[in-house]
Amino acid sequence: MAGHLIAVDWGTTNRRVYLLDEGGQVLATARDDRGIKAMPRSGYLSETASLRQRYGDLPIILAGMVGSARGWIEVPYLPCPIGLGELAAGLSWVEPGRTAIVPGLAHPDGDVMRGEEVQFLGAHASGLTTGGGLLCQPGTHCKWARLEQGRIGQFSTAMTGELFALLKSHSLLAEFLIGAVSDDQSFRDGVQDGLSGRLPRDLFRVRAAALLGHRTVSQSASFVSGLLIGHDVGGVGFDQGEQVSIIADPELGGLYASAVRIAGGKSQIIDSQAVFVSGIAQLWKARRS
Amino acid sequence: MAGHLIAVDWGTTNRRVYLLDEGGQVLATARDDRGIKAMPRSGYLSETASLRQRYGDLPIILAGMVGSARGWIEVPYLPCPIGLGELAAGLSWVEPGRTAIVPGLAHPDGDVMRGEEVQFLGAHASGLTTGGGLLCQPGTHCKWARLEQGRIGQFSTAMTGELFALLKSHSLLAEFLIGAVSDDQSFRDGVQDGLSGRLPRDLFRVRAAALLGHRTVSQSASFVSGLLIGHDVGGVGFDQGEQVSIIADPELGGLYASAVRIAGGKSQIIDSQAVFVSGIAQLWKARRS
Structure with a gap:
């Protein structure tokens, strides 16, 4: 043939x-x-x-x-929802009829894809998706999409794989991440613990927001810092109106104080050298040997 | 003097x-x-x-x-809850009466600290904490501790700062993280988005679990992979019993399938090359130019 x-x-x-x-x-x-x-x-x-x-x-x-x-x-992103026909109509022709590039998609919530739209729409067109319209493409950047009557509606991306690679290559955890990954009890324990969060997704949206002009590059560092500190503070679980003592310099302490306030708490910033000295002095007084 | x-x-x-x-x-x-x-x-x-x-x-x-x-x-970790007196009693003497090392603390939930216990207990001893007993030490690894009658009870660590540094130095986001961080609207938007998660904390506990013997180093990669995929899956928000089509090789797809199952969903794994080809063929058929 x-x-x-x-x-x-x-x-x-x-x-x-x-x-x-x-x-x-x-x-x-x-x-x-x-x-x-x-x-x-x-x-x-x-x-x-x-x-x-x-x-x-x-x-x-x-x-x-x-x-x-x-x-x-x-090639400019096309908006969602979008089906195969609309995507085909949007092909970008380098040489008419001879060479074309498939446009990527943008979602108004602030996410983008290039390439996966072909797989998602292909999954539907091929009849291989026997179930509902929710699709997932794991990888460096895991893509999730919801198909509505054969068209890509909602989609989102999590930088799950990249985060894992970062942690494995460059982080404090690197030396602990040498084993093989398999669907074992440890894996399931991890899943159970992870189910309530969404950090990988939030991180990816930083890139998308900058690409789509929702946020400037110069604002991104602030946003990511807020994101991480927000996850941090949100995971602590203090009561509304409770007071948090933040041992830090005014700059970093101020960021945490802001996050605590947003989370419904109150805070004060305490100088870390002062409390170290105080602690060590008390400790020395209390020594036995 | x-x-x-x-x-x-x-x-x-x-x-x-x-x-x-x-x-x-x-x-x-x-x-x-x-x-x-x-x-x-x-x-x-x-x-x-x-x-x-x-x-x-x-x-x-x-x-x-x-x-x-x-x-x-x-110096072996001491257990919590612990106060200044007990910590002092646990000093490790290199040369009796002359040179001592303060022991670190371990929490049965699987966390450790070395050094921050001095600040936390010092904050209380100095009277500088006028509010409740929840204390926070931001930094590379952000430490949170709850004081109970002057003793360190619960504590936990989030690798917030390290995660930020990783993302800034090595990730896809690096080029977007060049701006200065300040308590501006972007920062607050990030906080708002981050409040529901807890990934930084879960990540740090991987190290603590290995250090404390709760999990072997060879199990850690599985656990972290599960953690990240669990956060990923948990952030998607599908209905109980809903079907997810996972476009992936059997190995990675299997991990996602397991996570989807744990989250209460169902899934099928679809070969990604097959659906790409199917999609591209359909796309070509549907072309206009």
Whole structure:
């Protein structure tokens, strides 16, 4: 059977190429590390030429980060809800009828995707989703989407995988994260503990908010600091109106005081050197040996 | 007034030395970067000798990570609740009456501290805490403690600061975290969003659990993966019994399926390449140009 279409799932780090026949069956597939990070912007034209040399003089359709500001051509996000037809109508043509880039999606709540929209809509189109309309794509950035009558409605992203990688590579926990991951009791204990939170999701939305212009880059550090301190304070569980003594310098202490206030508590900031000295002096007085 | 005691708050990265008089007043203080990371184990004896050379032939009391496995001598954690008297009784004497290390504390819920116990008990002893018994020490690892009649009862740690540093240095968010942090609207928005979570705390407990023998190092990766995926799944908010379609390889998909099940949902795992191909084929069919 002859090739009909070359499709490329072109991500940040990797690229997967498919040669499809007219019925959508895969005739050939190849994966390499020529993700957009490895590509100069001037290199895409020769890359598509080389794909045609290899697979035949066929139309090429590209999805993923290739359509981002760091890719070949920045293709504006399309709004949700959106179905296959609307996405197809929004294809960005590099060469009309010959080479197209699939646009990414933006959600008004402040989230974006590039590439996953193809899988989500494909899951519905293929009939592989026998259940409800909630879909999940785990990975570095885990994507969740809710399909409504075959169209992508709500979606959100959590940087779960990246957070894990960060913790594994760079954090205090690194030395504790050397074991293999499996669906064992430890894993389930972790799930149980984790169910009430949502930090990974909130973190990802920082990037989306900056990309979508909801928040400037210069505001992001404040926001993330507030996010983390809010999670911190929110997890403590103090009573409304209760007083918190914050042992810190005025700057960091002030941030915590603000968070405590927002959470319904009161606070005072106490100088840490003063209380250390006081403690050590009392301790010395109380010594036995 | 003559020096009476040399006190050292000896942390991982930094060290602060205080020369105190008999009334607990500070006569001199100095801070340097000779934290335990910069110290060979054999160097502590000459360090204390050099402190005496500088400040007088006085007793020396050391608090903080100097009493950890990576410090001078590993001093076992003492249990909570604990007050100043009990902590003083538990001082670990390197040289009786001359050189002592303050023990750290362990909480049965699975948390540890070394050094902060001095500040917390000092805050109470000094009368500087005019409010209730809940205390907070923000920083790389934010410590919260609840004092009960002057004794440290509950305490917990969140790796809030470290998480922020990780995100700032190594994450996808790094480029968005270049602004200064202040108590502005962005910060407050972040607090508001963060209030319902507790991930930073859960993460820190991974280390404490390993240190306290509640979980082996080889189980930690599983636990953290479960924790992050649990936060992820818990933040999505699907209905009980609802079906989730997970587009993933069987390994990662299986972990998500397990988490969805624990959260009260059902799931199926769908091959991501199959749905990509299906989606791209449908998209091509639906094209307009």
